[in-house]
Amino acid sequence: MSDVVYAIRISHLEYSGLKIMDIKIGKSTDIDSTLRQYSRGNRDIELLDMWTPNPDKTLSTAERGVHAVAERYAYDKQSEKFVFLQGAYQEFAETVNMLLQNVTREDLVTETASSESTDVDDYTGTTPSVIKILGETHNIDSWANALTVAVETILRDVDDPERITEIDGRTRSYFVEEGRQSDLFKPRQIPDTNLYVETNFSANDCVRKIEQVMAKYGYDKAELEIFTEEA
Numbered sequence: 625m626s627d628v629v630y631a632i633r634i635s636h637l638e639y640s641g642l643k644i645m646d647i648k649i650g651k652s653t654d655i656d657s658t659l660r661q662y663s664r665g666n667r668d669i670e671l672l673d674m675w676t677p678n679p680d681k682t683l684s685t686a687e688r689g690v691h692a693v694a695e696r697y698a699y700d701k702q703s704e705k706f707v708f709l710q711g712a713y714q715e716f717a718e719t720v721n722m723l724l725q726n727v728t729r730e731d732l733v734t735e736t737a738s739s740e741s742t743d744v745d746d747y748t749g750t751t752p753s754v755i756k757i758l759g760e761t762h763n764i765d766s767w768a769n770a771l772t773v774a775v776e777t778i779l780r781d782v783d784d785p786e787r788i789t790e791i792d793g794r795t796r797s798y799f800v801e802e803g804r805q806s807d808l809f810k811p812r813q814i815p816d817t818n819l820y821v822e823t824n825f826s827a828n829d830c831v832r833k834i835e836q837v838m839a840k841y842g843y844d845k846a847e848l849e850i851f852t853e854e855a
Contacts, residue, residue: 626676627652627653628652628655628675628727629650629651629652629686629687629724630648630650630652630655630674631647631649631671631674632649632658632670632671633646633670633672634662634666634668635668642709645707647706647708648662648704648705649687649690649691649694649704651683671729672713673726674732675720677724678725678809678824679825679826679827690720693716693719693720693723694706696719697712725796726795726796727795728795731795731796746828747827747828747830747850748827749854750827750854751765751766751853751854752765752766752767753853754851755774755848755850755851756848756849756850756851757778757847757849758777758843758847760777767827768823768825770831770850771823771834772821772823774848775788775799775814775837776815776816778837778841778843779841782841785819787840788837788840791833791837798822800820801820802818805820808822808824809822809824810822811823831850835848
């Protein structure tokens with residue numbers, strides 16, 4: 625499973641119409657194991673939300689950031705346990721959703737399966753310098769640039785570029801039309817289109833997204849080659 629910052633409700637109480645929730649906010653590299661650990665002493669636990677760190681941040685940094693946001697909305701705090709009053713948790717979660725990627729357990733299973741694929745090289749810790757795609761060669765300087773250039777090249781000669789918006793996750797969009805770019809965390813416009821692409825991805829995820837777009841439009845991923853240098 626992927627690294628996540630989680631919010632787990634470990635207990636709740638309703639009094640005179642007021643709902644009070646005790647919520648643990650922490651980090652985990654295996655959320656299934658973490659849930660089993662909490663369930664041993666709390667039968668009524670509920671996984672409320674999970675967030676994955678931004679590609680340029682560590683898991684610990686993401687956790688500290690979520691804790692800082694939680695302190696603004698929580699009624700009380702004891703280490704990793706925060707006490708939220710009615711409605712305050714939802715406001716907290718919506719704020720964090722604007723900062724980090726909110727994911728489900730299904731998303732994590734899908735991402736884990738993809739990362740374990742032997743068909744994709746590991747580009748972690750590298751910086752792209754040149755991308756060759758569909759017979760064209762482009763100089764690039766970042767993975768976000770690689771993704772944008774690749775998608776621009778693929779869409780240039782297709783009849784239905786809007787079909788790219790069908791490529792998305794269970795809880796988040798990767799490609800949107802103009803007017804919906806606020807749905808993305810780090811949107812970048814695809815040149816010569818009214819489409820935007822999410823660029824808040826790791827190196828390996830950028831390559832996977834390029835390959836997904838190629839497959840969507842019937843191109844063989846053998847027509848993609850990326851040259852890198854150590855970061």
